[in-house]
Amino acid sequence: MLFDSHIHTEFSADSEMKAAEALSAATRQGIGLVFTEHLDADYTSKEGKVFSFDPQAYWQKYSSLQGDTLRLGVEIGMRESTREFSEEFSRQVPFDFIICSQHMVDDLDIYYPDYYEGKDKQEAYHRYFVQMAENIRAHSFANALGHIDYICRYAPYADADIRYAEFADEIDAVLQNAIENDVVMEINTRRLGDRQALASLIPIYQRYRELGGRFVTLGSDAHTPEAVGAHLLLAYDFAEGLKLTPVTFNQQRMVNSLK
Ligand SMILES: [Zn+2]
Numbered sequence: 001m002l003f004d005s006h007i008h009t010e011f012s013a014d015s016e017m018k019a020a021e022a023l024s025a026a027t028r029q030g031i032g033l034v035f036t037e038h039l040d041a042d043y044t045s046k047e048g049k050v051f052s053f054d055p056q057a058y059w060q061k062y063s064s065l066q067g068d069t070l071r072l073g074v075e076i077g078m079r080e081s082t083r084e085f086s087e088e089f090s091r092q093v094p095f096d097f098i099i100c101s102q103h104m105v106d107d108l109d110i111y112y113p114d115y116y117e118g119k120d121k122q123e124a125y126h127r128y129f130v131q132m133a134e135n136i137r138a139h140s141f142a143n144a145l146g147h148i149d150y151i152c153r154y155a156p157y158a159d160a161d162i163r164y165a166e167f168a169d170e171i172d173a174v175l176q177n178a179i180e181n182d183v184v185m186e187i188n189t190r191r192l193g194d195r196q197a198l199a200s201l202i203p204i205y206q207r208y209r210e211l212g213g214r215f216v217t218l219g220s221d222a223h224t225p226e227a228v229g230a231h232l233l234l235a236y237d238f239a240e241g242l243k244l245t246p247v248t249f250n251q252q253r254m255v256n257s258l259k
């Protein structure tokens with residue numbers, strides 16, 4: 001069974017999706033899901049949202065649903081200052097899967113325009129990748145590195161796509177550190193519908209393969225039922241084309257996404 005290994009439900013500050021809605025969307029498509037609720041420790045958004053949840057309450061509410069088609073995980077935003085807390089949090093319940101993601105750079109949420117003010121693309125992306133490389137080395141408890149192209153969703157530049165050649169050293173450091181820590185790269189499907197975005201991701205994942213990466217997780221990052229499983233087959237083909245094997249995680253052990 002193919003797994004969408006990146007799903008947010010109402011335990012995430014920015015999602016209102018019910019577990020049942022996500023699960024019925026998955027059943028219709030014949031796919032499995034991993035819920036990956038947000039923990040961005042010590043962070044409140046400008047709208048006053050707290051990106052954390054009670055792991056015990058999460059377990060209490062969802063563990064009866066856990067099984068062959070649903071696994072329970074977490075998406076942890078990486079920052080040096082919160083690493084220790086996040087690692088302890090990740091041990092409070094037996095999460096199936098831990099995605100670590102770079103949502104903040106210099107303690108600024110890169111979803112907002114402030115981060116980009118006074119910076120050209122070169123500087124904004126350079127800092128993003130340098131901190132991602134450091135953080136994925138330090139967050140060695142991660143199973144996967146989420147959406148390497150996250151910044152492209154929000155960066156205000158005319159060409160927001162990542163050009164591998166422009167950031168080769170920085171991206172290589174990210175990929176190498178992930179591989180050394182046995183952290184699998186995620187193919188986040190959010191931007192795969194855009195042909196240019198898709199094309200710009202090829203050299204990055206090609207390089208991952210060259211440096212020794214073999215496995216990827218596929219995740220839609222859905223916050224609504226309509227987005228569950230979006231572009232999952234496209235992501236599967238993308239992985240296959242680059243000789244990368246789609247996997248998911250169960251009890252933090254890698255399993256083939258199709259078995
Ligand atoms: Zn994320």
Ligand SMILES: [Zn+2]
Pocket residue numbers: 006008075221
């Ligand atoms: Zn997410």
